[in-house]
Amino acid sequence: MAQEAATGTPLATEDEGVRRRDFINIAAVSAAGVGGVAVIYPLISQMAPSADVLAESSTEIDIAAVQPGQAIKAVFRRQPVFIRNLTPAEVKAATEFEATPDFNKMRDKQTLAERTKEGHANLLITMGICTHLGCVPQGAGAGEVKGEFGGYFCPCHGSHYDTAARIRKGPAPRNLDVPEYAINGTIVKIG
């Protein structure tokens, strides 16, 4: 231990276990780690939707003109919303299906009643965004294909939705999402 003798400070004494230098090492690395995280967090977070995007207000639509069998596309958060006035036959198709054994095998089991407001079983309001990868399904516009189950059809990868906009066939995992909304007379307020 010539060095110790020379400098007078012991480099390491075995019985002591933790050395001053180990402590400094751990403290420095931890501080750098915490500092690194503190810097990276804002760098990651800046990519999330900004305040103005989040602040996008609710939408109000007058649905007085939407006849049974018709549908309109509204815009909510720059995405389409389908507002559909179901015909009695379409309501019947949706509810009758709920009594069949196939209903229990559904990917996303929901009744029409759960997807509409009480007293407005004919008013089906859903996002116009396929739950698969986000295309706008067809079936809301006049003359568009409605798919095998008479509701909506997403041409992107072939998802078929029924008259309650429930996924019946194809790759989509969920029924078309029902946004939060309130009905006030003929005015629908989404969001």
Add this chain to the structure above:
Amino acid sequence: MSFPWSKEYKPSHPLMVWFDERLPLPRLIYNAVGGGYEVPRNLNYFWNFGFLAGLCLVIQIVSGVILAMHYGGDTSVAFNSTEHIMRDVNWGWMLRYGHANGAAAFFAVVYLHIFRGFYYGSYKAPREMIWLSGVVIFLLMMATAFMGYVLPWGQMSYWAAQVITGLFSAFPLIGDPLKEWLLGGFAPGNATLNRFFSLHFLLPFVILGVVILHIWSLHIPGSSNPTGVEVKSKSDTVPFYPYYVGKDGWTIGLLMIVYSVFLFYMPNALGDPENYIPANPMQTPAHIVPEWYFWPFYAILRSFTQDLLFFEARLLGVLAMFAAILVWFFLPWLDKSPVRSASYRPLYRKFFWVLVIDVLILGYLGKLPAEQPYVLVSQLATMYYFLHFLVIVPIVSSIERPDPLPFSITESVLGHDGAAKLTKD
């Protein structure tokens, strides 16, 4: 690689001597792509595609940097600025078509480069790092091309952004927040376009960096060759300059002919006319398809239509699509055969060609609508794709009896090798 017989850099001009002593850049170039780099003498044309890929990267960077001088990365002007490039900017049409068709050429060249690797076993020891960095380059290329495609903000641009980021929403729990984080909103918008422009500008330079690592790791063992037999003596190699510089130059000419035919005579042949319609978040085009170079992977994505246990179909499709490329990372260890080249592997060679056909079928299906019977066929083709890498390659490599290898590269070229006789005595 630097063999004992590789020539040393000896500048004759005093200026170069002066330069080389202070910064050995001329030496680096001489040893990397000049007379100092010895290369097997028997390389066939499939060894030209690496060089051509590098040329494509240069074309993309040059045309891209110029396009960026005229392009506006804001949803209110992006589409119009692209049309402005096409109609008003001097030679703008050539730059834009050159960039779009350059991307296609880049992928065509890189696909041939990758399949060369599959056939000649280029991924095997000691060249694993070359292969791995190559797969990284390919992943970066895919990301770059996707983000570039979004920039003109046409219908296909918008819906490509929606569908591809939609893939990420398939992950359980984190999916939707992840998608919103990627887009910077609930749907593709200005935040999305801006970040894609920024990254599309950046990534090609990252690719350039990985290309340098790729070539660095190549120059440790040197190129393999069609026989897969390693270099043994001086008669097996020729210097890169002039032999392969000349050959690469000649194939640049060939590639430029094909490129020019597309660029000047059918610049829109590979593009989707739908992308000349400005982005409309309210209306999805009836038929969404990616550019041709993504078709095989798109077919794999769409072939998952059934949930399996607690994995939803969409997630399986996404995972399979990524796995289709990630499986390449494991190829050096899945293929246990010590023989590199398929020319001496009769059984593997057959399966190689089946794989080629399988990928072509997937590519063809990827552009068709997701209807029966196409979905069923893509399910079978997807199954075969994974079977090839995960089952067929390992089994074939352990049961196959390879054909006899030539003693050396020289013997395979000349029919005899003096060195071979000496060792046989």
